[in-house]
Amino acid sequence: MRMDKQTFLKTSGLQVKVLELWIEQEWLxxxxxxxxxxxxxxxxARVRLIRELQSRIGANDAGIDVILHLMDQLHGMRRAMEELRRDMAKKG
Incomplete structure (x- = not known):
C-alpha cells in the first residue's frame, strides 16, 4: 500500500522531525x-526495526547505519540470486 507523508506519519508513529532526520540519513x-x-x-516495517535497534539492542546511529546497510546488501543479493535462479531455469 502506498502512503503519503501524513498517512505514513500516522501509521508509523514518527514525528515530522524524526522522519526528516531519518530521510536525511537515508534510513528511509x-x-x-x-x-x-x-x-x-x-x-x-523499517521504522519498527530502527526503533527496536535503538530501544532493545541499544544501537547508536553509527551502528544503525551499518546494520541497515548490511541488511540492504543482503536483500539485494537475495534478489540477484532469485533472478539468476529464474534465468537458469529458463535456459535449463
Missing amino acids: VPEETPTGLHFQEIDV
Whole structure:
C-alpha cells in the first residue's frame, strides 16, 4: 500500500522531525513524486526495526547505519540470486 507523508506519519508513529532526520540519513528512502513523498508498508516495517535497534539492542546511529546497510546488501543479493535462479531455469 502506498502512503503519503501524513498517512505514513500516522501509521508509523514518527514525528515530522524524526522522519526528516531519518530521510536525511537515508534510513528511509521514500519515493519522490510531483505530489510529494510516498511510502510503502516496508518503510513502516523499517521504522519498527530502527526503533527496536535503538530501544532493545541499544544501537547508536553509527551502528544503525551499518546494520541497515548490511541488511540492504543482503536483500539485494537475495534478489540477484532469485533472478539468476529464474534465468537458469529458463535456459535449463
